[in-house]
Structures are given as C-alpha cells and as structure tokens.
Amino acid sequence: MRASGFKESPAPSSAPGAERSELKRQVEVHRSILDKNIRQAERNRGFFRAHGLLVLNILSSPGSGKTALVRETIRALGNRLKTAVIVGDLETDNDARRLRETGAEVIQITTGTVCHLEAEMVARAVKQLHLEGVQLLIIENVGNLVCPASYDLGEDLRVVLLSVTEGEDKPLKYPPMFQSARALIVSKIDLAEVCEYDRASARANLARLAPTASVFELSAKTGRGMPEWCEYLVGEQKKLAARDPLAT
Numbered sequence: 238m239r240a241s242g243f244k245e246s247p248a249p250s251s252a253p254g255a256e257r258s259e260l261k262r263q264v265e266v267h268r269s270i271l272d273k274n275i276r277q278a279e280r281n282r283g284f285f286r287a288h289g290l291l292v293l294n295i296l297s298s299p300g301s302g303k304t305a306l307v308r309e310t311i312r313a314l315g316n317r318l319k320t321a322v323i324v325g326d327l328e329t330d331n332d333a334r335r336l337r338e339t340g341a342e343v344i345q346i347t348t349g350t351v352c353h354l355e356a357e358m359v360a361r362a363v364k365q366l367h368l369e370g371v372q373l374l375i376i377e378n379v380g381n382l383v384c385p386a387s388y389d390l391g392e393d394l395r396v397v398l399l400s401v402t403e404g405e406d407k408p409l410k411y412p413p414m415f416q417s418a419r420a421l422i423v424s425k426i427d428l429a430e431v432c433e434y435d436r437a438s439a440r441a442n443l444a445r446l447a448p449t450a451s452v453f454e455l456s457a458k459t460g461r462g463m464p465e466w467c468e469y470l471v472g473e474q475k476k477l478a479a480r481d482p483l484a485t
C-alpha cells in the first residue's frame with residue numbers, strides 16, 4: 238500500500254513577509270496533521286485493545302537492525318506469542334519479504350516521500366491482517382531518528398534501537414526519539430569490540446534521556462541477549478492479559 242505525502246520544509250520566497258506567512262501556514266498545516274494523527278492513534282489503541290494485541294512501534298536510524306531484530310524475535314518467540322508485522326519503508330518490499338521467511342503475516346507500507354508512519358496508514362494496514370490468535374503486533378517504522386518520534390501509532394511500547402556502529406552520542410543528538418522510548422535496544426552488540434563501542438558512555442546517555450526505560454543489549458546475528466528481550470515481551474503480554482481478558 239502507498240501513502241500520500243506532504244512537504245515539511247518551507248517553500249522558498251523572495252519577500253520576507255510572504256515567507257513568514259507561508260511558514261505560518263505550514264506550521265498550522267503540520268499542527269493539524271499532528272492533531273488528526275493523535276485522534277487516529279487513539280482509535281487504533283481502542284482497536285488494538287478490542288483485539289487483545291500487544292503492539293510495538295520499533296524505531297531507529299536506517300540500518301540499525303530493526304528488521305533483523307524483528308525477524309529473530311519472531312523466530313525466538315516460536316509459538317509463545319503469535320506475531321504479525323506491519324513494516325514501513327519509503328520504497329521496496331524487501332523488509333516484508335525478509336520477515337515473511339519467519340512464517341508470520343506481514344504487511345508492507347511504502348510511504349513514497351513520507352519519512353515516518355502515521356496512525357492512519359497503520360489503521361489501513363491492520364485491516365489487511367488476519368488477527369485470529371495474534372497476540373503481538375510489531376510495527377517497524379521507517380528508518381529515521383527525527384520525524385517518527387512525533388507520530389503516535391496507538392502502540393503500547395515504543396522500542397528504540399541504537400546500534401553500536403552509530404556512535405554513543407546519538408541519544409544526545411536526537412533526544413525526542415530516545416526520550417519517548419519504553420524499551421531501548423543496543424543492537425549489533427557482536428560488533429562492539431571492532432567498533433570500539435564505549436558501553437559506559439552509551440549507557441549513561443541512554444539513562445539520562447530515558448531513565449525508566451528497560452535496556453537490552455543484543456545481537457540479532459549471534460542471538461546474544463535475545464532470550465532476555467523475548468522474556469520481556471512475554472512478560473509485557475502477560476501484564477496486558479491481566480488488565481484485559483481478551484489478550485490471552
């Protein structure tokens with residue numbers, strides 16, 4: 238499915254007055270898009286509750302290892318949690334094809350020019366899923382550390398990845414994304430040594446921005462840290478089931 242886009246940067250103008258009014262108009266348009274998104278995210282949350290789904294929104298910069306994590310999570314969970322996936326990219330269905338290898342049902346959203354998923358796109362995608370027996374819905378967002386932070390999709394848990402190849406200061410440079418996380422994943426931990434990953438500095442930066450988030454250090458490649466991450470998901474699903482009898 239393809240989503241419609243909108244421009245976020247101000248159009249160039251020669252007159253300063255016209256520039257200001259164009260900028261004001263664009264801020265108003267953006268605010269109304271965000272308000273509309275909040276309303277749709279609430280509707281999504283109601284839908285997810287009614288279907289007893291634990292929903293994750295997985296976010297990170299491009300190439301941090303979201304798809305690898307989702308694929309290995311589905312494999313490691315086995316039949317403990319039946320999982321479906323919605324994955325967003327600007328173009329291609331490469332990620333959906335990789336994820337379907339697990340046997341899970343996967344819907345690919347191609348956003349075209351839009352650098353994030355919106356609640357409305359998720360609402361349309363979820364209608365295509367067969368949700369009977371599904372307990373976990375994983376949404377892999379478009380790779381981007383900026384825009385997706387502003388768009389609630391109706392998820393239960395925001396999961397933000399920082400790979401050891403990116404630099405320990407990324408949380409300080411992109412605070413909104415990391416501040417909004419309920420779970421933080423330090424990915425590609427198998428490459429820590431070769432990348433001279435400074436664990437103490439990364440952990441301090443993550444703790445500064447998201448002091449209450451759960452942190453997992455793992456490798457989708459070697460499987461290190463995957464059992465702890467999967468236990469966490471099973472535990473979160475049980476908490477949801479205790480609150481909501483539909484989520485069995």
Ligand SMILES: Nc1nc2c(ncn2[C@@H]2O[C@H](COP(=O)(O)OP(=O)(O)OP(=O)(O)O)[C@@H](O)[C@H]2O)c(=O)[nH]1
Binds near residue numbers: 425457
């Ligand atoms: N060594 C190592 N490589 C990894 C790991 N996880 C992912 N990769 C590699 O990193 C590259 C990017 O991984 P993806 O899973 O496609 O990353 P992504 O975040 O989904 O990328 P986008 O969807 O394009 O934003 C691939 O070459 C993966 O094989 C890991 O744990 N260890």
Ligand SMILES: [Mg+2]
Binds near residue numbers: 303
């Ligand atoms: Mg991906």
